[in-house]
Amino acid sequence: MVEKRSVSRVIFNIFNYGFMFLFSFICLIPIWHVAMASISDPRLLMASKGVLLKPLGEITWDGYAMVLTNKSIITGYVNTLFYVLATTIIMALGTLVAGFLLSRPNFKLKGPLGIGIMFTMMFSGGLIPSYMVVRGLGMTNTRWAMLIPGVLNAFYIMMMKSAFEQLPGSYEESAKLDGAGPLTILFRILVPLLKATIAVIVMFNVIQQWNSWFNASIYLTKTREYWPLQLFMREILINNDASKMATNLDAEKASSFVGNLVKYCVTMVGTLPLLCAYPFAQKYFVTGVQMGGVKG
Amino acid sequence: MNEVQMEKKIRKGMTWRKDIHVNWRLYLLAIPIIVYFVVFNYAPMAGLVMAFQDFKPTKGIFGSQWVGLQNFVRFFSSPNAFTVIRNTFVISALGLFIGYPMSIGFALLINEIRLKWFKKTVQTISYMPYFITTIVICGLIIDFCSSSGIITNLLVKLGWMERQNMLTNPDYFWAINLISDEWQGLGYSSIVFIAAITNVSGELNEAAAIDGANRLQRVWHITLPGIKPMIVSMLILKCGMLMTVGFDKILNLYNPSIYSTADVISTYVQRVGINGGEFGYSTAVGMFNSVVNTALLLIANHLSAKYAEQSLF
Numbered sequence: 001m002v003e004k005r006s007v008s009r010v011i012f013n014i015f016n017y018g019f020m021f022l023f024s025f026i027c028l029i030p031i032w033h034v035a036m037a038s039i040s041d042p043r044l045l046m047a048s049k050g051v052l053l054k055p056l057g058e059i060t061w062d063g064y065a066m067v068l069t070n071k072s073i074i075t076g077y078v079n080t081l082f083y084v085l086a087t088t089i090i091m092a093l094g095t096l097v098a099g100f101l102l103s104r105p106n107f108k109l110k111g112p113l114g115i116g117i118m119f120t121m122m123f124s125g126g127l128i129p130s131y132m133v134v135r136g137l138g139m140t141n142t143r144w145a146m147l148i149p150g151v152l153n154a155f156y157i158m159m160m161k162s163a164f165e166q167l168p169g170s171y172e173e174s175a176k177l178d179g180a181g182p183l184t185i186l187f188r189i190l191v192p193l194l195k196a197t198i199a200v201i202v203m204f205n206v207i208q209q210w211n212s213w214f215n216a217s218i219y220l221t222k223t224r225e226y227w228p229l230q231l232f233m234r235e236i237l238i239n240n241d242a243s244k245m246a247t248n249l250d251a252e253k254a255s256s257f258v259g260n261l262v263k264y265c266v267t268m269v270g271t272l273p274l275l276c277a278y279p280f281a282q283k284y285f286v287t288g289v290q291m292g293g294v295k296g
Numbered sequence: 297m298n299e300v301q302m303e304k305k306i307r308k309g310m311t312w313r314k315d316i317h318v319n320w321r322l323y324l325l326a327i328p329i330i331v332y333f334v335v336f337n338y339a340p341m342a343g344l345v346m347a348f349q350d351f352k353p354t355k356g357i358f359g360s361q362w363v364g365l366q367n368f369v370r371f372f373s374s375p376n377a378f379t380v381i382r383n384t385f386v387i388s389a390l391g392l393f394i395g396y397p398m399s400i401g402f403a404l405l406i407n408e409i410r411l412k413w414f415k416k417t418v419q420t421i422s423y424m425p426y427f428i429t430t431i432v433i434c435g436l437i438i439d440f441c442s443s444s445g446i447i448t449n450l451l452v453k454l455g456w457m458e459r460q461n462m463l464t465n466p467d468y469f470w471a472i473n474l475i476s477d478e479w480q481g482l483g484y485s486s487i488v489f490i491a492a493i494t495n496v497s498g499e500l501n502e503a504a505a506i507d508g509a510n511r512l513q514r515v516w517h518i519t520l521p522g523i524k525p526m527i528v529s530m531l532i533l534k535c536g537m538l539m540t541v542g543f544d545k546i547l548n549l550y551n552p553s554i555y556s557t558a559d560v561i562s563t564y565v566q567r568v569g570i571n572g573g574e575f576g577y578s579t580a581v582g583m584f585n586s587v588v589n590t591a592l593l594l595i596a597n598h599l600s601a602k603y604a605e606q607s608l609f
């Protein structure tokens with residue numbers, strides 16, 4: 001189709017392309033500023049007032065050297081990786097099994113179980129009673145508090161259920177004739193067919209776990225060694241307490257302006273992994289947002 | 297009788313005992329799922345009785361004293377009730393009335409970009425802020441809005457305000473929260489609309505163009521009606537969540553000097569309950585919020601089923 005090139009169209013295009021360019025710039029600039037600040041000369045950084053488009057003074061990697069050898073940051077990284085991995089496995093297994101059960105046509109428990117799970121989407125006991133349950137189970141200040149509460153989610157289960165229901169029944173019929181049990185049917189035959197749906201819920205779980213700090217902040221008050229990365233970052237970025245980072249440094253380096261540099265380096269270290277990964281997961285976003293619109 | 301009807305009849309005739317006998321492996325698989333939901337979803341619901349108690353952790357639910365509606369009365373007669381309910385409502389309504397139309401508008405604008413590589417690049421960049429963690433976002437806000445931060449410097453230079461730490465001024469919090477939310481979510485939340493627009497018939501568009509309809513007319517008469525079901529159903533769902541504001545960001549940004557505009561129901565519950573140890577009282581406040589949320593969600597769901605012909609439940 002040939003576009004008519006009217007004057008108003010040209011004007012609109014100039015504004016639209018201009019707007020998109022500006023918008024992209026606004027999306028990128030805060031992180032760019034932090035990236036440049038993280039390799040700037042900390043002395044000059046203290047005096048600078050505007051947005052940094054390039055590093056100030058000579059490029060220095062001191063901040064990163066400090067952050068990446070810091071015990072808290074390493075502990076946090078290892079813990080977060082463990083939580084991401086473990087919750088993904090538990091969540092995927094539970095969601096698959098629950099979705100599978102709810103999609104069995106001749107299963108008498110299907111109805112009550114479905115209603116029981118659906119109801120949790122509508123009503124919840126809220127923060128305090130949930131906290132008391134976790135406390136009552138003795139999970140506080142253990143790794144279990146990070147792995148089990150909230151790991152299963154009715155929305156993912158319902159999504160999995162409809163994915164199962166859309167599969168043609170013929171696959172499992174033939175398996176049933178061969179005498180295969182439900183677990184064999186589920187994991188040998190159905191799971192390979194549901195890779196796309198599983199990928200979506202895994203992606204969202206990874207993002208959520210990487211982001212998560214609140215549960216750790218109320219459940220792991222006495223066990224710093226189990227903290228996820230975000231909670232250590234919170235100490236530095238929100239409570240503005242870089243002193244804990246500085247304890248293993250000599251006095252000259254530990255002065256306040258280095259603390260500032262550390263803040264920017266921590267931000268980069270905690271942000272880069274997802275920023276490098278997300279462009280490759282874009283095809284899952286549409287389903288994900290539709291789900292998110294429901295989930296809020 | 298067709299197969300489906302027959303199957304239904306067989307199922308109806310099946311007693312629980314028989315079903316367990318036939319499907320025992322499925323029942324076995326269901327046990328961990330049932331245990332999980334009973335412990336982590338239904339036990340907390342039962343725990344809501346704390347709202348009617350002067351709950352003491354040492355005495356437990358069975359030993360604590362019953363106080364009737366005293367916790368609710370205390371909440372509604374305190375000045376905090378008005379503040380936190382208003383703030384919750386305003387913060388989420390701002391997102392609904394300003395943020396939501398913006399994501400539709402952004403999708404429409406990006407759809408007008410004809411250069412493929414430019415469109416793709418802008419889209420990818422616009423999703424990026426969504427993948428920055430809450431803690432980092434809050435860290436950036438605190439840094440940029442501090443009395444020597446780059447945003448403060450810019451606003452002072454423009455002569456729009458006095459030099460100050462913007463996060464200690466209650467007048468700015470709603471704007472800071474809305475703008476940072478939009479910065480983080482605008483591109484990402486427009487994804488569904490961009491997807492919906494691509495599904496709008498191209499033929500209809502071409503026919504209209506041949507008939508002499510200009511761009512704006514085509515957007516108004518073809519594209520927008522084409523994505524209307526999506527707009528309406530998402531809108532209704534958002535209305536159902538009008539009293540839900542997450543505490544993730546606010547807990548990291550607020551401080552006593554801006555409680556008057558930044559404190560919402562969920563942050564209040566967290567502060568009074570977990571930090572303050574007033575479990576009965578904070579459970580009551582949380583329960584009020586849960587009940588309102590459920591009512592709004594059910595109304596929204598009903599409206600959605602009626603007008604948008606799709607529903608959650």
